[in-house]
Amino acid sequence: MKILFVVNPISGDIDKEPFLSEAKTYLETYGIGYHVFYTTGVNDLENLKESIKQYQPDRVASVGGDGTTLFTSTALMGTDIPMGIIPLGSANGMAVELFVDSDPMEALKEILLSNITAGLDLIQVNDEHYCLHIGDIGVNAQIVKGYSSDSKRGMTTYIKYFLEQLRVTNIIDYTIEIDGDEYNESGIMLAICNARKFGTGVPLNSISNPFDGKFELVAIPEMDFEDLILVGLSKFDESFLEEADGNVYSTNKAIIRFEKPQLLQLDGEIIGDVTEIKVEIIESAVRYITTRKNTLVGSR
Numbered sequence: 001m002k003i004l005f006v007v008n009p010i011s012g013d014i015d016k017e018p019f020l021s022e023a024k025t026y027l028e029t030y031g032i033g034y035h036v037f038y039t040t041g042v043n044d045l046e047n048l049k050e051s052i053k054q055y056q057p058d059r060v061a062s063v064g065g066d067g068t069t070l071f072t073s074t075a076l077m078g079t080d081i082p083m084g085i086i087p088l089g090s091a092n093g094m095a096v097e098l099f100v101d102s103d104p105m106e107a108l109k110e111i112l113l114s115n116i117t118a119g120l121d122l123i124q125v126n127d128e129h130y131c132l133h134i135g136d137i138g139v140n141a142q143i144v145k146g147y148s149s150d151s152k153r154g155m156t157t158y159i160k161y162f163l164e165q166l167r168v169t170n171i172i173d174y175t176i177e178i179d180g181d182e183y184n185e186s187g188i189m190l191a192i193c194n195a196r197k198f199g200t201g202v203p204l205n206s207i208s209n210p211f212d213g214k215f216e217l218v219a220i221p222e223m224d225f226e227d228l229i230l231v232g233l234s235k236f237d238e239s240f241l242e243e244a245d246g247n248v249y250s251t252n253k254a255i256i257r258f259e260k261p262q263l264l265q266l267d268g269e270i271i272g273d274v275t276e277i278k279v280e281i282i283e284s285a286v287r288y289i290t291t292r293k294n295t296l297v298g299s300r
């Protein structure tokens with residue numbers, strides 16, 4: 001067996017070397033081959049595809065957060081090589097959704113031991129962008145934009161941009177086209193979900209499943225100041241959005257048209273302003289290594 005680690009050295013501001021050192025000792029004990037690919041931020045996709053071709057791993061471990069998992073997934077699309085996640089990012093939203101062990105060495109053991117794989121869906125936007133976990137338009141995308149352009153990290157910086165948004169909250173008007181039917185929506189945010197919760201634990205809906213060949217559009221209506229404080233500070237439970245009374249659309253393809261250009265973010269990456277987006281699911285885009293602990297698999 002040969003395993004390829006795809007390591008993002010900057011994700012989560014976490015030093016990956018202690019984990020990699022322990023992992024190497026472990027793999028050597030069992031005579032398992034390994035190779036480490038480090039992302040640099042430049043030409044990573046091309047270089048990783050080449051490494052995969054050269055090294056021909058039996059399994060791939062994505063070491064980082066959601067951004068790293070999405071990156072590894074796009075490099076593996078079109079191959080049959082299974083991938084698992086070692087959660088070493090800041091919030092690890094997708095790993096939490098997929099019941100990955102939070103201890104990196106335990107997560108590695110699961111990747112090595114498990115014989116269970118499932119087809120993980122990816123969301124494709126406008127034929128060129130990918131999203132594994134959650135994307136959105138509106139208030140959260142604006143917060144992500146402010147936060148990611150600031151040199152400072154952490155909750156204080158997040159709150160700064162959150163409070164800024166409270167003052168300027170815009171109402172977005174848009175239509176959603178699904179199977180030729182059009183739905184008019186208006187609100188503070190539209191979320192595109194392959195999973196139920198943001199990495200912070202904030203739930204957006206209760207039905208998204210990244211193994212079901214569908215995605216959900218969650219139209220978040222206008223909320224009052226108190227609701228927004230709760231949303232921003234992630235301090236509410238699953239019942240909150242049901243009370244907020246937003247519409248949830250489940251589909252494999254949709255076109256969304258906005259009255260005015262709106263900022264789009266996908267898995268924490270700012271894509272830019274859009275007036276129309278085509279959203280499609282790529283069913284079973286990646287072969288994902290999982291365990292029986294993952295109740296999302298086999299539940300459809």
Ligand SMILES: Nc1ncnc2c1ncn2[C@@H]1O[C@H](COP(=O)(O)OP(=O)(O)OP(=O)(O)O)[C@@H](O)[C@H]1O
Nearest residue numbers: 010011012039040041064065066067068089090091
């Ligand atoms: N070594 C590096 N130096 C600088 N930028 C990098 C490096 N490796 C990857 N990147 C860039 O980092 C981004 C991915 O980081 P991102 O924050 O999305 O990762 P993540 O795994 O989700 O971590 P986090 O949980 O901290 O957000 C990509 O834009 C990528 O090009």
